[in-house]
Amino acid sequence: MQVLKFGGSSLANAICFSKVANIIHDCQKNSSVSTVVSAPQGITNSLVALIENLDSNGDQVKTLMTNIQQHFQQILEETFTNFSAINKNSTLDEFNQLIEKLDQLVQGTKLLEHCPTSTQAQILSTGEKFSVILLKAFLNSLDLNVQTIDPVNFLTTDDKSVEPIADLDKSKSRFLQAYSSPANVSLMPGFFGVKPSGEMTTLGRNGSDYSAAILAVCIEAKSCVIWTDVNGVYNADPRLVQDAQLIKKMSYHEAMELSYFGAKVLHPKTISPLSLHQIPCYIKNTHEPSQPGTLISNESSEGDTVKxxxxxxxxxxxxxxxxxxxxxxxxxxxxxxxxxxxxxxxxxxxxxxxxxxxxxxxxxxxxxxxxxxxxxxxxxxxxxxxxxxxxxxxxxxxxxxxxxxxxxxxxxxxxxxxxxxxxxxxxxxxxxxxxxxxxxxxxxxxxxxxxxxxxxxxxxxKKPTIDAFVIGCGTVGKELIAQIQKQQQWLSDKNIALNLVAIANSKHLLLNKNGINLSGNWQNLLTESKETFSLDKLNQFVSESHLNNPVIIDCTSNEDIAMQYDAFLTNGFHVVTANKKANTASFDYYHKLRAAADLKQRRFLYETNVGAGLPVIDNLQGLLRAGDELVQFEGILSGSLSYIFGELHKGLSLSQATLKAKDLGYTEPNPAEDLSGMDVARKVLVIAREAGLQLELSDIELEPVVPQELAEITDASEFLQKLPDYDSTFQLQIEKAEKNNQVLRYIAQIENQKCRVNIQAVDSNHPLYSVADGENALALNTRYYQPRPFVIRGYGAGASVTAAGLFGDLLRTLSWDQEH
CATH class of the missing domain: 3.30.2130.10 (VC0802-like)
Incomplete structure (x- = not known):
């Protein structure tokens, strides 16, 4: 003997009733089947509303009664329309008797101006009784003889309990008296029973599941199958967790603990009698009956520590x-x-x-x-x-x-x-x-x-997740997005989930909590988006999407964005940036960012502020953490100027070399920003501040490559148009250096707690003599590294190395170490 129980979602409409009938038909081929049914979905709530409004005006009650009757009739009409084998006349006769009984109970309550608990139970059980009537009609159409079991005849509760708890011994004894030889197929409405006094009562939340468990004990069933609208019990609520996993096996104890603390599929009262009598319980999906479901028994899945x-x-x-x-x-x-x-x-x-x-x-x-x-x-x-x-x-x-x-x-x-x-x-x-x-x-x-x-x-x-927000879709931003797309397989192999959930430019903001499709037309989608970038918009998106490791990657050089970093960190975002404006703003703001990161336990990462993809900041911080101290620094910190100055000694003029570097994507959109030297000044200030020097940008002794009036031109076209006027003057410096077997280099220095950035002529004995073609080179003289310095050298120009540096910082925001 097997007990099957079908919930309200499994009996929501005529199609669902048909599926249930077919499941019962298949199961009865192997063993006798007793089926317990709930009310069709939504009916019990309507009946509760009816009881709550019995003391209101007659029109309200009449409306509720009409709605309930129409709900039933809609299911019946669907049934008679789509399933011609159903005996319409006998089904309607039983249904009309059920509605007449409901009306009598309501009218009697109105006359008494009081609704006893036993009457409430009779009203509330109307839905379950309807399910029995209609399901019986479906089973009869499949040539099955069906016996109806009435819980009033046996299912007795214990009056001593706060919640209705079945007296299993008494219920089993009464069942055997009333149903000494159950039929091969039987139907029972769930959700109600009787008190010891004989008054009808409901069984509380998940009452029909509990009814099924009690019936399984009374008939000594081999198993009890709870049919619902999910494939079984999951290791987390699948409505909250997209990757929730089905539990194939779990013990009675685990099931009771899980249901007690909120699992909607189960209720502790259901599991308890099954556990006491060692009756296995299956949780299966009415709409996918071939799925194995979850088995609840004495056994639990091997190897699972946390279920x-x-x-x-x-x-x-x-x-x-x-x-x-x-x-x-x-x-x-x-x-x-x-x-x-x-x-x-x-x-x-x-x-x-x-x-x-x-x-x-x-x-x-x-x-x-x-x-x-x-x-x-x-x-x-x-x-x-x-x-x-x-x-x-x-x-x-x-x-x-x-x-x-x-x-x-x-x-x-x-x-x-x-x-x-x-x-x-x-x-x-x-x-x-x-x-x-x-x-x-x-x-x-x-x-x-x-x-x-x-x-x-x-x-x-055990899969760390990064939710990335890319701000800026220029050369570096596009390259970073391309690298994120390219590295998805590598990330998957490393069991890392990196979802690019937002892309923003100066006019538009594209959001997708499940990750933007980078192989699609994201650029067109961004252009079409009506959203614009704001911190409030991002906060709302993070909250609604339940993102827990959001990372803002700033690929711009925008000062307004940089001055929002403290707000980003305070609101729970990690910040990864190639934008030097934040770290070279006031010294107070520099410390404010670090305080915000520490307070909120967020990462503020800016490796690309100095050497693009070169590990400058990381190495310097490592030396300082080890107790070292920066004594002197000298380096070429601009990949664009490294390339330009290298081309000067190949015969190109300053304007020609600059234009060539721009065409290769080495310079800023406006090369004046490179030739002003301010970019290098910002980089050396970052190094100085990392080393503990409390300097402002105005403290840097700066010699621009071009005259100040050229350096201050904000329009790129105008700058490139006027730059050739300076070629002849600059050519004199080149010729002078070459005459002395020297080359010009744009060098940043830190010495005696002061910073200087200027053009220097160096000979072949100088360590920066051979640095050209877009390379960066840094020589760190420290207490540990002297007289020979700690040298870092490599390419520091181009979007690809900068994007690679940002990608590396992005991975450092992983919220926990992976287990090996």
């Missing part, structure tokens, strides 16, 4: 505390006795070791009642200030890890709390049972989605 993470929302925490609690015998007993007498269920308990405070969680809608009964119970203690005012924290949630084998694995709690920390979630309280089968944390309800997502990533996928 699942659940979340229970709309929770309130009650705190009872005060100096009078210390050593006061029976305080906990009084607290929970008062709560029990008020019929309030306690979800979780946490108590301080000093007995100074007892905290416990209750459903949010029961918090006011809990507070009222405790204030009454402890009114003398509160009056005499032995207790502090009893407080309630509302809008909370409980996040719980569940797994039978967690006690065999060290560090599970540490990983759990680390994940919550990475999601930037504050833990309000924690609880763990002695079996170590579950670990719970209370958090703010609004952070539930983020907490569940990050915990799932940490404990199940």
């Amino acid at each position: 699942a993470i659940s979340n229970l929302s709309n929770v309130a925490m009650i705190n009872v505390s005060g100096p009078g609690m210390k050593g006061m015998v029976g305080m906990a007993s009084r607290v929970f006795s008062a709560i029990s007498l008020a019929d309030i269920s306690v979800i979780m308990i946490s108590q301080s070791s000093a007995e100074y405070c007892i905290s416990f969680c209750v459903p949010g809608n029961e918090s006011d009642a809990a507070l009222e009964c405790l204030n009454e119970e402890f009114k003398l203690e509160l009056k005499n200030e032995l207790l502090e005012p009893i407080s309630v924290k509302r809008n909370l949630a409980v996040i719980t890890l569940v797994g039978d084998r967690m006690q065999q694995q060290k560090g599970i709690a540490a990983k759990f709390f680390k994940a919550l920390s990475q999601a930037r979630v504050n833990i309000i309280a924690i609880a763990q049972d002695s079996s170590e089968r579950s670990i719970s944390a209370v958090i703010r309800d609004q952070r539930t989605d983020d907490a569940v997502k990050i915990c799932h990533q940490n404990l199940f996928l």
Whole structure:
């Protein structure tokens, strides 16, 4: 014998009823089948609304009755239209009797001006009874003889429990008396039974699932199958976690813990009788019956340490505390006795070791009642200030890890709390049972989605995620986007998820929480987007999309963007930048950025500020962390000027060399920015500040390559037009240097805590003599590295190396170390 149970979503319309009938037809070929059904989806809520409005005016009740009847009739009409084999006349006769009975109950209640609980149960069970009538008609059309089982004849509850709990022994005895030889196919409406007095009662939340479990015990079923609209139990709520994984096997204990802390597919009351009588339970999908589903039994999947993470929302925490609690015998007993007498269920308990405070969680809608009964119970203690005012924290949630084998694995709690920390979630309280089968944390309800997502990533996928926001679609920005696309397979092989969720330019903002398709027409989509870039827009997007590792990559040289970095960091973004404007703004702002990054535990990374793709900042920081100290610095810090000055000694004029460098993409869009020397000045200032010098940009002694009036031209075309006028003057410097067997180089220096940037003529003995063709070279004289300096040399011009440097910094924002 097998018990099948079908929920409301499995009986939502005529097509669903047909699917259910076919499943039953297939199952009965192998064994006898008893089926328990819920009301069609939405019906029970309508019946609850009807009861709640019975004391209102007649028109309201009439409208509700009409809506309920029309809902039923719509399903019947679909059935008669699409399934001609259904016996229409007998089905309608039974349906009309059901509606007539419902109307009699409603009218009787109106006359009495009171609705007893037994009458409420009869009204609320109308949906389940309808499902039996229609499903029986479907099964008869398949030539199956169906017996109807009435729960009133056997399913007896225990009056001693706060919630309706079945008396299994009495129910089984009564069942055997009423149904000594069940038919091969039988149907039973779920959700209701009777009290010991014989009055009809409902079984509470998931009552039909509970009915199925009770029936399985009564008929000593070989298994109980709960048919629903999902493929089984997942290791996280699939509505919150896109990559939630199906659990193939789980133990009764795991299932009860998981359902107790919020899993919607199950309820502890359902699992308990099955566990006591060792009846396996399957959770399967009505709409995909071939899927294996989840098996709940004594066995659990091998190797799984943590089975699942659940979340229970709309929770309130009650705190009872005060100096009078210390050593006061029976305080906990009084607290929970008062709560029990008020019929309030306690979800979780946490108590301080000093007995100074007892905290416990209750459903949010029961918090006011809990507070009222405790204030009454402890009114003398509160009056005499032995207790502090009893407080309630509302809008909370409980996040719980569940797994039978967690006690065999060290560090599970540490990983759990680390994940919550990475999601930037504050833990309000924690609880763990002695079996170590579950670990719970209370958090703010609004952070539930983020907490569940990050915990799932940490404990199940072990796949770190980066949510990238690229600002700037110029030469470097486009190259970075191309590299992100190109490296997707490499990232996948390294088990890293890098999603480019936003691209912005000066006029448009393109957003996609699932990642922008970089192989598609993202440039056209960006141009067509009506969104514009703003921090508020990004914050809203991050919140709504539940992104937990957002990274802004600034590929611009825009000062307005740079001056928002502190706001980005404060709002939880990592910042990766090639833009030097932030690090070379005021020294106060320089420190403000680092303070914001430290406070919010965000990364502020700017390796490309100095040497494009060369590891300058990282190496310098490494030396300083090791206790080294910068004594002197000398270097060529501009790849564009390195290339230009190299071409000068190949016979090109300054204007020709500059134009060639621009065409190759080595310079800024306006080469005046390169030839002004300001870019190099900013770079050397970054190095100086990293080394601990408190300098401003105005402190740099700067000699531009061209006269100041040329350097200040903001229009690129105008600059390139006027630059040849300076060629002859500059040619004199070139000829003078070559006459002395020297070459010109644009060199930055730090010495005696001062910075200088200028044109120097150097001979072949100078270490920067051979640096040309776009190379950067840096010589760091430190306490450890002297008289021979620490030298870093390589190409520092071009979008590809800069984008590669940004990509490297981007990977350094990974929120945790991968396990090996």
